[in-house]
Amino acid sequence: MTEEQVLERIERARRRKPKVKEERITLAHGAGGKATRTLIEAVFVEAFRNPVLEPLADGAVLDVDGGRLVFTTDSFVVSPLFFPGGDIGDLAVNGTVNDLAVCGARPLYLSAGFILEEGFPVADLRRITGSMAAAAARAGVQVVTGDTKVVQRGRGDGCYVTTSGVGVLERDITLGDSMVRPGDAVIVSGPIGEHGVTIMIARGELDIEADLASDTAPVHELVAALLDAVPVRMVRDATRGGVATVLNEVAQAAKVAVVVDEPAVPVRPVVNGACELLGLDPLYVACEGRFVAVVDGDHADAAVATMRRHPLGEGAAVVGVVEADPPGLVLLRTAFGGTRIVDLLVGDPLPRIC
Amino acid sequence: MTEEQVLERIERARRRKPKVKEERITLAHGAGGKATRTLIEAVFVEAFRNPVLEPLADGAVLDVDGGRLVFTTDSFVVSPLFFPGGDIGDLAVNGTVNDLAVCGARPLYLSAGFILEEGFPVADLRRITGSMAAAAARAGVQVVTGDTKVVQRGRGDGCYVTTSGVGVLERDITLGDSMVRPGDAVIVSGPIGEHGVTIMIARGELDIEADLASDTAPVHELVAALLDAVPVRMVRDATRGGVATVLNEVAQAAKVAVVVDEPAVPVRPVVNGACELLGLDPLYVACEGRFVAVVDGDHADAAVATMRRHPLGEGAAVVGVVEADPPGLVLLRTAFGGTRIVDLLVGDPLPRIC
Numbered sequence: 017m018t019e020e021q022v023l024e025r026i027e028r029a030r031r032r033k034p035k036v037k038e039e040r041i042t043l044a045h046g047a048g049g050k051a052t053r054t055l056i057e058a059v060f061v062e063a064f065r066n067p068v069l070e071p072l073a074d075g076a077v078l079d080v081d082g083g084r085l086v087f088t089t090d091s092f093v094v095s096p097l098f099f100p101g102g103d104i105g106d107l108a109v110n111g112t113v114n115d116l117a118v119c120g121a122r123p124l125y126l127s128a129g130f131i132l133e134e135g136f137p138v139a140d141l142r143r144i145t146g147s148m149a150a151a152a153a154r155a156g157v158q159v160v161t162g163d164t165k166v167v168q169r170g171r172g173d174g175c176y177v178t179t180s181g182v183g184v185l186e187r188d189i190t191l192g193d194s195m196v197r198p199g200d201a202v203i204v205s206g207p208i209g210e211h212g213v214t215i216m217i218a219r220g221e222l223d224i225e226a227d228l229a230s231d232t233a234p235v236h237e238l239v240a241a242l243l244d245a246v247p248v249r250m251v252r253d254a255t256r257g258g259v260a261t262v263l264n265e266v267a268q269a270a271k272v273a274v275v276v277d278e279p280a281v282p283v284r285p286v287v288n289g290a291c292e293l294l295g296l297d298p299l300y301v302a303c304e305g306r307f308v309a310v311v312d313g314d315h316a317d318a319a320v321a322t323m324r325r326h327p328l329g330e331g332a333a334v335v336g337v338v339e340a341d342p343p344g345l346v347l348l349r350t351a352f353g354g355t356r357i358v359d360l361l362v363g364d365p366l367p368r369i370c
Numbered sequence: 371m372t373e374e375q376v377l378e379r380i381e382r383a384r385r386r387k388p389k390v391k392e393e394r395i396t397l398a399h400g401a402g403g404k405a406t407r408t409l410i411e412a413v414f415v416e417a418f419r420n421p422v423l424e425p426l427a428d429g430a431v432l433d434v435d436g437g438r439l440v441f442t443t444d445s446f447v448v449s450p451l452f453f454p455g456g457d458i459g460d461l462a463v464n465g466t467v468n469d470l471a472v473c474g475a476r477p478l479y480l481s482a483g484f485i486l487e488e489g490f491p492v493a494d495l496r497r498i499t500g501s502m503a504a505a506a507a508r509a510g511v512q513v514v515t516g517d518t519k520v521v522q523r524g525r526g527d528g529c530y531v532t533t534s535g536v537g538v539l540e541r542d543i544t545l546g547d548s549m550v551r552p553g554d555a556v557i558v559s560g561p562i563g564e565h566g567v568t569i570m571i572a573r574g575e576l577d578i579e580a581d582l583a584s585d586t587a588p589v590h591e592l593v594a595a596l597l598d599a600v601p602v603r604m605v606r607d608a609t610r611g612g613v614a615t616v617l618n619e620v621a622q623a624a625k626v627a628v629v630v631d632e633p634a635v636p637v638r639p640v641v642n643g644a645c646e647l648l649g650l651d652p653l654y655v656a657c658e659g660r661f662v663a664v665v666d667g668d669h670a671d672a673a674v675a676t677m678r679r680h681p682l683g684e685g686a687a688v689v690g691v692v693e694a695d696p697p698g699l700v701l702l703r704t705a706f707g708g709t710r711i712v713d714l715l716v717g718d719p720l721p722r723i724c
Contacts, residue, residue, distance in 0.1 A: 036492050038492060039491060039492055039493070040488075040489050040490060040491055040492060041486045041487070041488060041489065041490040041491075041492060041495065041520055042488060042520070043488055043520050043522065044520075045486070045518065045520050046486070046518060046519045046520025046521075047520075052518065055492075055518065056516075056518070059492070059495055059496055059499055060482075060499060060516055060518075062499075063496070063499035063500055063502065063503040064482075064499070064502070064503055064506070064512070064513040064516075066512045066513070066514065068479070068512060068514040068515075069512070069513065069514050069515065069516075075515060076479070076481075076514035076515040078478070078479055078514065078536065080434075080435075080437060080439065080478065080536070080538055081434075081435070081436070081437030081439075081538055082435070082436070082437065083434060083435030083436065083437060085434065085435075085439075085536070087479055087481060087514060087515055087534075087536055088481070088515055089481035089482070089483045089515055089516060089517050089532070089534055090483065090517045091483035091484070091485050091517050091518075091519045091532060092519070093485060093519045093521050093525075124432070124434065125422070125430070125432055125441055127430075127441060127442070127443035127534050128414075128418075128443070129443045129444065129445035129483075129532040129534075130445065131445050131447060131485070131530055131532075132395045132399070132400070133395070134394075134395060134396060134397055135394050135395065136394060136395040137393060137394055137395075138390050138392060138393055138394060138395060138409075138413070139393070141395065141413055142413055142417070145413055145414060145416075145417035145418070146417055148417065148418070149417040149418055152418070158418070158420045158422060158423070159418040159420070159423065160420065160422040160423050160430035160432065160441060161422075161423065161429060161430040161441055161442055161443055162410075162414055162418075162423075162443060163443050163444045163445050163532075164399065164400060164406065164409065164410070164414075164445075165400045165445045165446070165447045165530075165722075166395055166396070166397050166398075166399050166400025166401075166718075166721070167400075167447050167527060167530075167722060168397065168721070168722075170524060171447075171526065171527040172525065172526065172527075173521060173525040173526075176485055176519075176521075176530070178443070178445060178483040178485075178517075178532035178534075180441075180443055180481050180483075180532075180534035182432065182434070182439070182441055182536065184434055184435055364520075367520070367522065368519075368521060368522075
């Protein structure tokens, strides 16, 4: 396919009403890529249609009682529940803190809903709630309300957690994929793919041992430092679907091209090695403590310098630029001087990563 | 056991640190009764300890940006997903709307997190989101943010939904179990137990056919009318564990006796009949559109008159009074002039009722 044909296809797809072709839910519908996007647009947006929901950002901005709040939710079904660097508990707290943070909010309060499988060890539940409490303390938030349901053996998988969060917007700024424009710079906050690869190794699906841990962490301070330092267009945490998915959504929403310089993308050798074994591209692998930010191109160096002063941003790097053409596409300039299109994720190479 | 011995046991239990005796989660931990209470106190409150969480109300009252908000969450795992009178979708929306309402808040915004099982029919998901949208429209709230995860076949049960809600407290009143005092009147908003019995019949576990539907409904208008009319101490929706559980929590929190007049409790004959077949007491059976309110005893008639003017309160009735002694107990005066103690629910006769 030529680039023109690709663009034409994208344009046609955009004009079409999104439609779920499958009659039954597949794992790909939960992967954060193309199928998830279609399901969200064709089923959820179709049903709930309203102006707060429709930006489909990580959180919803609410006007309540004169203040501006952000409200967000995420369900966590990660398997295994415990893995190097964390567990489903801190993953859930950090994930919700991060969803609030990347919307520009100061995270304040969380709720937690547990769906437990009959037979789940109470000691494991204690370990999970302990991690949640520690993560909440680290992020300066409180878990203020919750719920517990129990399902029969074989109707769950130990423990699923759904966290929701409320934060407050204290800055008078507007962040969003559609704010991005040509000339902007694309930054990632640190080495990518560590959470996803850690989970794959913890499942024993790779016959390797690696000195690697999940990157799960609360990024609210790092995001706040960035917002205080330079003009920022958008921030998104690169979870399911990884950096590639975030950049595709930016390219499509802002009708710009995102050109990524492959050698500039920070990836640890062990992650690269594991991805090669798995046949994965690290750009699609989930992080749980890394984000993508697009900033005014004139302030790219200042942005990176600011981020590197924070422990969670030590590996921050400019990885690409925003151009006008071809709109809607993410292009990767490889180490060998070639260029290829980085599409939205199809299928689910890494189910239940978060 | 004499009443004195019962009181002594309760007092001893109160002084003891709550402790989960079981090593593994059982269905009873999700039933809303004694085991759920112990799990919440011994594991969740122990881990998350903070002054907003500890009233353990249906929602948390937050001071945000000068306003007072209520924040709540509930996970729904009802089986079957579709039943006479509703489905998991409107159940989830109404449940969260009601949790906000009984805290005295005006419900505003909801989030929805879906955990779908691989193979779940997309048509069923559409039906559920359609019900959610209709219920949200009826209650005047918007679903503004969400999340979808997919788990492998055999790790879920079609569809679980976790809804969270944000509402605003517009009245300058304090509601709570501990506000109840001797002389107050206990009101239920309508016939009880219809949701629970409908679910049991829908499961085919009872070989009866009955003209009965779930009472799932949003009670925010009815609660608001009541709050505007009379001095109200507390309002709680009588879901898992039913009216008996709510009254036990009131009796213990306020250190009062709640004396229920059995013949005054509105129960439809078909519900009574089904409960007899199942060996259940309707006082423990879940409702999803009924609530318990305790009001100033001098205003009991006005309260009931106000409620009966609303379609969802047509069956409202005073069912009991609050007395000083014996503190911490719920007593039932039966039709035959006897008195028995109505304890917290033990075990789970009706798993996955909501």
